[in-house]
Amino acid sequence: MNLNIPNILTLTRIAAIPVFVLVFYLPFSWANMATAAIFAFAGFTDWLDGYLARKLNQTSRFGAFLDPVADKLMVAVALILLVAADPGPWLAIPAAIIIGREIAISALREWMAQIGERAQVAVSYIGKIKTTAQMLALFLLLYREPLSELPVYEVGLVLLYVAAALTLWSMIIYLRAAWPLLNGDNTKENNE
Incomplete structure (x- = not known):
């Protein structure tokens, strides 16, 4: 280490x-x-x-x-x-999308690395935008308290939905990049 x-x-x-x-x-x-x-x-x-x-x-x-x-x-x-x-669908849905995507893409990256194709699923520009929206959303949701007339929690919730949408978009980009390998003939892989 x-x-x-x-x-x-x-x-x-x-x-x-x-x-x-x-x-x-x-x-x-x-x-x-x-x-x-x-x-x-x-x-x-x-x-x-x-x-x-x-x-x-x-x-x-x-x-x-x-x-x-x-x-x-x-x-x-x-x-x-x-x-x-704040249990309820309005927060649980984007949370499930974000956590689910992270698990799926982590597994995809691990599999791609095992077959020597890790570069196919490298971090994209849209992923960086998603991360920025997500971090700002979480900061606002954690802060919760309104600032003057700004409804901090509600703005954070809207940004979390933006982050969830970008999360899905970036996942589609990663899956499209990996699809030829995911959908390809794996007879060689099965014989090893």
């Missing part, structure tokens, strides 16, 4: 998840703001670890593996907490 600055930031993001959950359930008026701040910190460290890995030439296989795991864990935990706090 290569413990450089980017990897330490990623591990810090994972270590923050139990704190994030604990703060979410605190019975204090400032808990929403603190939870949103922890989530924002996680998002910032996600950007920072990638930036530093490139800038300091500290990319590693361990970091390439751990970074998306940390991101997906934080997003999945945030979505689960939000649905638990």
